[in-house]
Amino acid sequence: MAVCVRQSRKSIINHVKAKMGLLGLTCLSSSMPSLNNDHRTLSAASLAKDLRNQNSVLENKPILYRTRRFDSTKPHQRSGVQSNVANSQFLDFPGGKVAFTSEMRFISESPKERIPCYRVLDDDGQLIEGGINVGKEIAVKMYSDMATLQTMDTIFYDAQRQGRISFYLTTIGEEAINIASAAALTIDDFVVPQYREPGVLLWRGFTLEQFANQCFSNRGDDCRGRQMPIHYGSKKLNYLTVASTIASQLPHAVGVAYSLKMDGKDACAVTYFGDGGSSEGDFHAALNFAAVTEAPVLFICRNNGWAISTPTSDQFRSDGIVVRGEAYGVRSIRVDGNDTLALYSAVRTAREMAICEQRPILIEAMTYRVGHHSTSDDSTKYRPVDEIELWRSARDPITRFRKWIESNGWWSSEAESELRSNVRKQLLDAIQVAERTEKPPLVDMFTDVYDAVPSNLSEQEKWLRETIKIHPQDYPSDFPL
């Protein structure tokens, strides 16, 4: 069910789309959320004084000259410099006109106020005035999937602790980011994840059995036993296989968006990363590229405060990730990552902007990593336990959303206990079955390195089989050959 306010926006977009064609749209800035233009500047005279007391806000930024680089995939003449008007207060530098000023001002390294965070549900799950609505069906599915994700995390984490799987990584505290963003996308939007976004797969229909199979690396695993647990991937659901490398997926997302752009598809690429991942070189390059190539990609940053043991204060000194968008020429927004409705509407809007205007959008979702980084980590060693507890209970996104759907009469405690027990039972069954399922056969070690198995790998496989035959006691007996 569509959202009231959004419908009008959507119909404007559809109307304009129909008139102008997908790529020929001008910026619909009047109907979009306002862009935050605050800047603090320092004058030379006040350098010696305390930075926080001296500020003059620059109201109007100089207008940057910008050409639309790709009118189409057909070749065209490169447009020349548009204006030759000589103006003594401006100069045509490469890249555009820049106004002069005789006052020496350094732009401050930090704003007086941080960029505010978009939220529509308050801590008690009450809609703030002026907020938006979603329909019952989507709301209930969002809630159920969040609760399922939370249960799945708990049970798989315990399975790791019991030694049944070797590794696991939870999404506790970030369920809203996973599910709400997934709900706001279509199945055609290609997802390029980091590793803390299994909820997107869950929303799209990845079954609990499939999750279990991947974690147990058995024959039913889509990855054929080749990757660690939680490295899910599904071509069918347009979700790229998780790679352990941090932020390397960001340029991939730009490539995916480039591919979608070439094909003129009504879809965008969506990629996730954390506050830590934003320090990688690939982050910088990907954002820059996306802006230059005008690629329809959503960059969703899960700023959860911690990169294993590194807090954000040691990760960067900027005002989070959202301010970096402007530095690359990318439109950005900061959202309360634990507010399901705010995320849903922000991602929905961002998606439309990305596709209609063929531009990247950066969304910084503020949240907290309630769980440890992974099963190899004990976060109580580097952060206070009461801080973790606060975010786990009082600020839990699932509870907050539950209050809202209950206030609408769409949920009840009976439904809750039924859901939880069903999911729990399903998961325990899935784990039992996955544990007993056969492991992938030996031949899977050598296939898919290339499209066809080359001779050297066939030889290596033969050699390995011979070795196993000669020394069967040195190899696991339950391993299928």
Added chain:
Amino acid sequence: MATIFQGLRGGAAAALTNSIDSKKLLSRSTRRSLSERKVSFPVVRSDGSVNLNPGGSNARARRVDQLITNAVATKADSSAASSTSKPGHELLLFEALREGLEEEMDRDPHVCVMGEDVGHYGGSYKVTRGLADKYGDLRVLDTPIAENSFTGMGIGAAMTGLRPIVEGMNMGFLLLAFNQISNNCGMLHYTSGGQFTIPVVIRGPGGVGRQLGAEHSQRLESYFQSIPGIQMVACSTPYNAKGLMKAAIRSENPVILFEHVLLYNLKERIPDEEYICNLEEAEMVRPGEHVTILTYSRMRYHVMQAAKTLVNKGYDPEVIDIRSLKPFDLHMIGNSVKKTHRVLIVEECMRTGGIGASLTAAITENFHDYLDAPIVCLSSQDVPTPYAGTLEEWTVVQPAQIVTAVEQLCQ
């Protein structure tokens, strides 16, 4: 037969675009052979038929003729001038690359190019010249300077249906993309359980050039050869450049195509008909009986230079351009080893961990019984490539060293 080295001789038609002194390249190595007798030897074409060089032409042209590859479809001809009655057309190596690229882009709309200055500038070695005008600046994409990013972008685009060709302005720059190439390009087909394919071609000029400095003289094939999941090929003539380019684009696997900075202006007559070269095959340059010389890329020409001297001295070397660096064409190499029982590897890589080192290991493992002598591998030293011209020359294997090595090997 058409003359290959016109460009390198500094002929009027083929002016070099980069700072390479062509005359010095050839004259230094051929000075010694000017005084020697002319000897003709048979040239075998890639289809196996043999053409004997007819006698009578001037010494210089014939020497050049004898140094050419034999893979050209036209018959051997003593006259150096090209005539319209001959089949095929003449072009330089970089043009051959472009021709292959253009044919594939015409054939398949998913093929696209990305790299620094590949668009309207036409690429730093002009391989993509004119393509942006023809296909648009989205399909021939100029990227900002971030090799890891546009390589990653190529990988992402490949996984969702495109067939990108990523150009590294110099292969050495692709070291910045190593993470993407190793961890993602090579791996994602495997770790995704075969769900996502990455039919990407990564290409660019590498090798030791003419005083380009240490950072621009890298031999990346050493570093990349270990990465599972990728294929590597090195082109050395306009014929195989075009053929390998086309084959690489059509391959479903990620392929790294190594070009050499100093070979872009080689001229050759190539067929008008469409053809592709097999990615996993080596190329028989000159069959022989006494010793197998394995080489690739630019060293092929130093080897052929040395072959001329060796033939005059009565040796009969078999020269194979291995072309496929990963995997090795052990079939052709093996047959050669079984015939000659002696192997000399001539490469531009450094001593430690180069292609030669791997090839030595592979041959020893597989054909040890057929060897009458230990394998000799001539490589560059384990030093960064110095800038000074003389020092740079000494760091690359020269024909004289090849001759000496063969003489020692055949004792």
